Amino acid sequence: MTDNGHTDYEQLARRLHEQGQAQAPPGLAGDVMRQVRAEPRRPQRTWLRPVALCAAVAVLLAASIGGLARIGGSGQSSSAGSAAETRSAGSAAGSPQKHLGNLASPDAVRPERRVAGVPADKLATLSPLPFCAAQAHSYALRVPTGRYATVIRQLQAWAAAKPAGAPAYDVQILSAAASARLALTCP
Amino acid sequence: MALPRLLAAPAATYDGRMRLQDASDEWLAKRAARGDADAFEQLVLRYQDRLYTLALRVTLSEPDARDCVQEGLISAWRAIDRFRGDARFSTWIYRIVLRKAYDVLDRRKRTAEPMEEIVIASSDRPADDRLDLIAALATLEPEFRAAVVACDVIGMSMDEAAAALEVPAGTVKSRLHRGRSRLAAELEAHRAS
Numbered sequence: 001m002t003d004n005g006h007t008d009y010e011q012l013a014r015r016l017h018e019q020g021q022a023q024a025p026p027g028l029a030g031d032v033m034r035q036v037r038a039e040p041r042r043p044q045r046t047w048l049r050p051v052a053l054c055a056a057v058a059v060l061l062a063a064s065i066g067g068l069a070r071i072g073g074s075g076q077s078s079s080a081g082s083a084a085e086t087r088s089a090g091s092a093a094g095s096p097q098k099h100l101g102n103l104a105s106p107d108a109v110r111p112e113r114r115v116a117g118v119p120a121d122k123l124a125t126l127s128p129l130p131f132c133a134a135q136a137h138s139y140a141l142r143v144p145t146g147r148y149a150t151v152i153r154q155l156q157a158w159a160a161a162k163p164a165g166a167p168a169y170d171v172q173i174l175s176a177a178a179s180a181r182l183a184l185t186c187p
Numbered sequence: 188m189a190l191p192r193l194l195a196a197p198a199a200t201y202d203g204r205m206r207l208q209d210a211s212d213e214w215l216a217k218r219a220a221r222g223d224a225d226a227f228e229q230l231v232l233r234y235q236d237r238l239y240t241l242a243l244r245v246t247l248s249e250p251d252a253r254d255c256v257q258e259g260l261i262s263a264w265r266a267i268d269r270f271r272g273d274a275r276f277s278t279w280i281y282r283i284v285l286r287k288a289y290d291v292l293d294r295r296k297r298t299a300e301p302m303e304e305i306v307i308a309s310s311d312r313p314a315d316d317r318l319d320l321i322a323a324l325a326t327l328e329p330e331f332r333a334a335v336v337a338c339d340v341i342g343m344s345m346d347e348a349a350a351a352l353e354v355p356a357g358t359v360k361s362r363l364h365r366g367r368s369r370l371a372a373e374l375e376a377h378r379a380s
């Protein structure tokens with residue numbers, strides 16, 4: 001860059017600012033405003049957003065409270081499992097799909113997700129016991145959605161009838177896709 | 188009809204035509220978002236020359252520049268409730284009009300309209316060195332020209348130009364530097380001839 005006025009950037013910028021300006025054609029603003037006034041804005045419904053937010057929060061809260069209440073109810077029901085229920089579960093294990101609708105209904109006993117003290121020999125009839133490196137005292141059992149309630153009842157029945165001193169495991173039940181196979185895995 | 192007291196804007200900034208002229212861009216934009224066409228008109232009057240300059244120097248065509256500004260302002264009116272005030276109103280409206288100008292350049296590239304005709308089509312041709320400067324500006328490639336126009340002609344800050352041109356500030360700086368260099372070289376060559 002030289003000292004020449006044409007090549008001095010500062011002067012160039014100043015010239016651009018002074019000489020580069022143009023005036024909007026007359027009537028431009030008028031044309032714009034005619035079009036603007038021809039399509040008046042819909043007034044913003046500013047109240048709608050907070051109301052929608054409150055409604056969404058209320059629905060979520062209701063759903064959470066409902067869910068918690070169900071979980072609480074299921075604990076009581078499962079601890080009150082009777083011999084009749086055990087027999088029912090035992091027969092259901094033979095034909096799980098037949099009893100599925102009944103067990104899955106809202107009034108049915110909702111089983112725990114974890115069953116303690118399931119005899120090892122009974123557990124092995126569901127799926128081969130995997131070898132777990134950490135000498136685990138528990139297994140995870142993947143259960144297809146359709147058999148979830150039935151299998152839990154079966155496990156509870158086995159746990160209730162466990163002979164004293166027999167090797168047993170805690171079983172955590174995981175719900176799997178309807179097409180999945182029943183499988184025991186390490187926790 | 189007078190505005191109800193609760194709905195009325197602060198009396199210090201809005202209780203009539205004269206006060207509207209003193210209001211800030213962002214305040215006017217908020218009013219416009221609520222459907223106040225008078226507030227929007229104030230913004231149109233305030234920005235029409237700068238927007239036209241921007242569009243004219245980028246598109247190099249008066250009819251195209253007029254269309255860009257008109258369409259840009261109508262688009263702004265339709266979308267003004269989405270203007271949140273995070274950026275300055277000026278940056279927002281410059282960006283809208285620049286997009287329209289780039290659309291014109293893209294369309295022109297597709298139809299291969301010759302550049303000379305476009306420059307000559309401008310009536311902005313006084314017979315002094317102003318023509319040299321504007322003609323030299325027209326020889327720059329569009330991205331360099333847009334940076335020079337935004338920063339030097341309109342007077343945007345580097346950050347504002349970056350936001351309006353939708354490129355990083357470093358890119359604006361480099362385009363501005365190269366644009367000015369080429370412009371200076373062009374003027375030098377013109378003087379020598």
